[in-house]
Amino acid sequence: MSVEPLIRVRDLQLSLPDMARKPLFGPAPRIEILKGLSFDLPRGAITGIVGESGSGKTTAGRALVRLLQPTGGSITFKGQDITHLSEPSLKPLRRDLQMIFQDPMSSLNPRHTIGRIIANPMERYGVPNAKKRALETLERVGLPASFAGRFPHELSGGQRQRVGIARAVALDPAFILADEIVSGLDVSSQAQVLTLLQQLAQDMNLTIAFISHDLSVIRNVCSQVIVLNQGLIAEAGPCRQVFDAPQSPITQTLIDAIPLPEIDESWFDTVQV
Numbered sequence: 478m479s480v481e482p483l484i485r486v487r488d489l490q491l492s493l494p495d496m497a498r499k500p501l502f503g504p505a506p507r508i509e510i511l512k513g514l515s516f517d518l519p520r521g522a523i524t525g526i527v528g529e530s531g532s533g534k535t536t537a538g539r540a541l542v543r544l545l546q547p548t549g550g551s552i553t554f555k556g557q558d559i560t561h562l563s564e565p566s567l568k569p570l571r572r573d574l575q576m577i578f579q580d581p582m583s584s585l586n587p588r589h590t591i592g593r594i595i596a597n598p599m600e601r602y603g604v605p606n607a608k609k610r611a612l613e614t615l616e617r618v619g620l621p622a623s624f625a626g627r628f629p630h631e632l633s634g635g636q637r638q639r640v641g642i643a644r645a646v647a648l649d650p651a652f653i654l655a656d657e658i659v660s661g662l663d664v665s666s667q668a669q670v671l672t673l674l675q676q677l678a679q680d681m682n683l684t685i686a687f688i689s690h691d692l693s694v695i696r697n698v699c700s701q702v703i704v705l706n707q708g709l710i711a712e713a714g715p716c717r718q719v720f721d722a723p724q725s726p727i728t729q730t731l732i733d734a735i736p737l738p739e740i741d742e743s744w745f746d747t748v749q750v
């Protein structure tokens with residue numbers, strides 16, 4: 478018997494009004510952004526969603542957490558069809574569907590302390606001992622509890638991203654959408670944040686959709702990958718399989734774009750041949 482995935486997506490379609498082409502009178506024509514995506518997000522797995530700019534990654538992610546309303550197909554979460562749920566009906570599910578964004582500086586309230594930023598959502602959901610849990614969660618993401626009294630601008634980019642992760646995991650969600658969360662970080666901070674995310678996913682049995690335009694990042698953290706191209710799935714499968722034997726020219730192009738590791742060319746001059 479196969480295990481039911483946490484999220485099941487079937488023939489997902491989404492169109493939005495194209496305001497750039499709106500006539501003076503009458504409605505704007507619609508632009509088709511997602512043209513029929515079908516995939517599963519297995520429980521406890523990190524699934525990479527990759528593709529060139531404009532391929533529909535962010536739109537697909539926002540549809541998954543129902544920040545956007547699909548125009549066709551279905552999204553099933555824990556066996557429940559959430560495709561057309563109204564905002565009040567979605568409310569009890571919101572705690573389970575968390576997000577981490579690319580730019581933690583703009584997603585963290587600059588006037589709130591780190592402790593408040595992590596405790597606030599817990600208090601909203603009536604989680605007991607929110608302040609104590611906020612301190613514990615800070616330590617869980619590798620930051621000292623004393624950071625609770627600091628403000629976002631007093632942290633480095635990598636530390637701020639850890640706060641973004643802490644705020645999401647403090648709610649003990651089932652699913653996290655991570656949209657380009659390491660794009661703004663230097664390479665060593667990137668590696669640390671990715672290791673943390675993997676560790677948390679394992680410890681907490683989190684299901685994560687990890688959006689990135691960078692296949693090399695996906696390769697390091699994800700067990701399966703979905704390659705998007707112009708609102709369609711170009712290829713999907715276990716990460717290793719997709720990397721080792723890409724079936725789509727789109728995937729091959731993304732693989733070819735991965736920069737080679739830097740080579741110290743002075744080394745060649747010292748080698749005796």
Ligand SMILES: Nc1ncnc2c1ncn2[C@@H]1O[C@H](COP(=O)(O)OP(=O)(O)OP(=O)(O)O)[C@@H](O)[C@H]1O
Binds near residue numbers: 493
């Ligand atoms: N609100 C909107 N109105 C009209 N078109 C939109 C809207 N949001 C996105 N689009 C278009 O939908 C397509 C997919 O956008 P999306 O942001 O999902 O792509 P992406 O793969 O995440 O790109 P990037 O890597 O650049 O963030 C793009 O062509 C974009 O211009």
